Amino acid sequence: MKRRSSAAKPGPEPLHLKHVLVVEDDPLLGMATEDTLRDAGVQHVDICPTTEGAMEILRTAKPDAIILDVHLADRSDGWAIAELIETLGENSPRIVFSTGAPQDIPPEIAELGSVLTKPYASEVLLAALREPGRRGILARVRGALS
Secondary structure, eight states, rough: OOOOOOOOOOOOOOOOSSEEEEEEEEHHHHHHHHHHHTTTTTTTTEEEEEEEHEEEEEHHHOOOOEEEEEESSSOOOTHHHHHHHHHTTTTOEEEEEEEOGGSSSOOEEETTTTEEEEOOOOHHHHHHHSOOOOOOOHHHHHHHHO
């Protein structure tokens, strides 16, 4: 008979994010993403199935990161949210795009964050959230003008 160690299996490295907004219209994927984020130490997760719901949250809160499905039930240009977020400047939330069709995202928009192709493993999502921030359009323009 083999003895099992009573030591807990090490979990993933915790994310150092307090608040993440998940913009996803698939309820199962939204709940799975929330579980992944909470297991990684995120304290507050908002899930919105529509662009309008996401904009409502962004009017009152500033999440540390946004996981953004680009093809939502109410709009097929979910990246419009990313364009608006980019106007917040240097301290804008980290963006992770989630899509089954990455080729549909305009290249200049895809540069605003990581692009994950559905389906993806939770480890891939967590790795994208740990990546250093990308320079968005406004930051690149400011740098070119300096």
